[in-house]
Amino acid sequence: MAERMATLQVDGKPVTLPVREGSLGPAVVDIRNLYATTDLFTFDPGFTSTASCESKITFIDGDEGVLLYRGYPIDQLAENGDFLETAYLLLYGELPTAGQKAEFDYRITRHTMVHEQMARFFQGFRRDAHPMAVMVASVGALSAFYHDSTNIANPVERMVASTRMIAKIPTLAAMAHKYSIGQPFVYPKNDLDYTSNFLRMCFAVPCEEYRVNPILSRALDRIFILHADHEQNASTSTVRLSGSSGANPFACIAAGIASLWGPAHGGANEAVLKMLGEIGTVERIPQFIARAKDKNDPFRLMGFGHRVYKNYDPRAKIMQRTTQEVLKELGVRDPLLEVALELERIALSDDYFIEKKLYPNIDFYSGITLKAMNFPIDMFTVLFAVARTVGWIAQWKEMIEDPNARIGRPRQLYTGEKRRDYVQIAKR
Ligand code: SDX
Numbered sequence: 001m002a003e004r005m006a007t008l009q010v011d012g013k014p015v016t017l018p019v020r021e022g023s024l025g026p027a028v029v030d031i032r033n034l035y036a037t038t039d040l041f042t043f044d045p046g047f048t049s050t051a052s053c054e055s056k057i058t059f060i061d062g063d064e065g066v067l068l069y070r071g072y073p074i075d076q077l078a079e080n081g082d083f084l085e086t087a088y089l090l091l092y093g094e095l096p097t098a099g100q101k102a103e104f105d106y107r108i109t110r111h112t113m114v115h116e117q118m119a120r121f122f123q124g125f126r127r128d129a130h131p132m133a134v135m136v137a138s139v140g141a142l143s144a145f146y147h148d149s150t151n152i153a154n155p156v157e158r159m160v161a162s163t164r165m166i167a168k169i170p171t172l173a174a175m176a177h178k179y180s181i182g183q184p185f186v187y188p189k190n191d192l193d194y195t196s197n198f199l200r201m202c203f204a205v206p207c208e209e210y211r212v213n214p215i216l217s218r219a220l221d222r223i224f225i226l227h228a229d230h231e232q233n234a235s236t237s238t239v240r241l242s243g244s245s246g247a248n249p250f251a252c253i254a255a256g257i258a259s260l261w262g263p264a265h266g267g268a269n270e271a272v273l274k275m276l277g278e279i280g281t282v283e284r285i286p287q288f289i290a291r292a293k294d295k296n297d298p299f300r301l302m303g304f305g306h307r308v309y310k311n312y313d314p315r316a317k318i319m320q321r322t323t324q325e326v327l328k329e330l331g332v333r334d335p336l337l338e339v340a341l342e343l344e345r346i347a348l349s350d351d352y353f354i355e356k357k358l359y360p361n362i363d364f365y366s367g368i369t370l371k372a373m374n375f376p377i378d379m380f381t382v383l384f385a386v387a388r389t390v391g392w393i394a395q396w397k398e399m400i401e402d403p404n405a406r407i408g409r410p411r412q413l414y415t416g417e418k419r420r421d422y423v424q425i426a427k428r
Helices: 034-038 074-080 083-092 098-109 117-122 131-144 155-180 194-203 214-227 234-243 249-260 268-279 282-293 314-330 335-347 351-355 363-372 377-400
Strands: 005-010 013-020 058-061 066-069
Touching: 013 034, 066 074, 066 083, 066 314, 074 083, 074 214, 074 314, 083 098, 083 194, 083 214, 083 377, 098 155, 098 194, 117 131, 117 155, 131 155, 131 249, 131 377, 155 194, 155 249, 155 377, 194 214, 214 314, 214 363, 214 377, 234 249, 234 377, 249 377, 268 282, 268 335, 268 363, 268 377, 282 335, 314 335, 314 363, 335 363, 363 377
Parallel strands: none
Antiparallel strands: 005 013, 058 066
16 A cells, blocks of 8 residues: 655645554654754644654543553453453553463562661651652652662563562552551561552551451452553653653653642542532532633633543543442442532533533542542542553553664744843843
8 A cells, every 4th residue: 555645835845754554543644854854843732643652552542432451442451350460461462371460460469568778768758748749759769779670771670670660669659658647567468469468558557457358459459450551641751751861760650650640630530539529519510510611710620521532531431330339338428429420410411511522531430439448538649650650661661672762852942032142230
């Protein structure tokens, strides 16, 4: 088939650029030679029309509300497998055999402890520090402990660093929670699965045996699957850009955590719960819908809208079902769920939201579930980071192993002052 080309007219002269087709989704205009041949940059703040890389990991069809991890639909993975199976799939590209899964589970489980000095590192924080601040710092600090797995050119060291990061992030997250509530750290137990281990490290106390609720563990494991990866979102792009300079993987993941923290991104789950609390009752919903539509009011419906999904976020549907399952298991009737369901119903029938294609995203229901599971609101984005670490590592590994990988160095449209000479202070 003849190669597709795109032609640009620059000052009346045609500039022809190759078009590259993917296996799914939009093709791309390859502009790598544009500046060399036209002395022009492209301009795309927010990257609304820009593919920053080639990837085989996750595919999103925003119009159809489709999310595939290595080609497998998210709902099939969430219903049939566990989080470490998804982690293996994202990292290695195929679903593991029983033997591969057992080896991967064993390898991850036996890296869940952190260096004992890390417990002293935590002592430097105030008890009321936001757990995301603690996570950025402690994950970055891992590179101070594991010098033997930061040579990213060595595939064995890359695998060791990836294993350590995936294994230790729940331990650090649980330590951040325990530290904030003044309870002793709980060590991981090797006879528990990944998510049960995490729940126990968060909620066990030395005074009594902790029994993991299998319904809650399964629900949280499914929530981790839903949050594992999502193409080139802000935090994943941060990890890729950091890694493109050759920075060690622990430092890159710390950068990803910092980016995820923002309320427009992973911090939205925390912001949704605060918003639902501020709305308070179903009767007050109309005034908040009006505020969300008012251009002069900065208020937005948190948990609504998405850069890519212009349809219902497929993860939000599974999240809503999981929320109702958890509340039923716990016998919790949360009035905020009533507010959330009514808010969704009203918004989805409102022309403003229909016209702008604003649907609930993954963050809209996750907070209600995590609150019912007794996680403090400021731990919600930490849980998002625990799950997304798998996606960040898989994307980082793909970039490092790409023979064409180069340091990311975007340019700009400069609109500042032209050259001017220095003026002595006495003459200003
Ligand atoms: C995540 O990228 C990812 O994949 C992220 C994520 C992942 O898994 O990694 O999916 C996780 O971050 C989900 C998104 C969580 N954030 C929120 O829920 C915060 C609320 N949503 C928005 O701030 C917003 O929708 C974004 C940030 C999610 C998307 O922003 P865009 O694509 O830049 O869209 P925009 O801000 O330009 O909005 C387009 C229009 C605007 O109106 P106009 O200027 O065109 O008139 O829609 C309006 C906005 O005012 N709008 C909203 C709205 N979101 C967008 N109006 C009211 N409430 C909202 N929530």
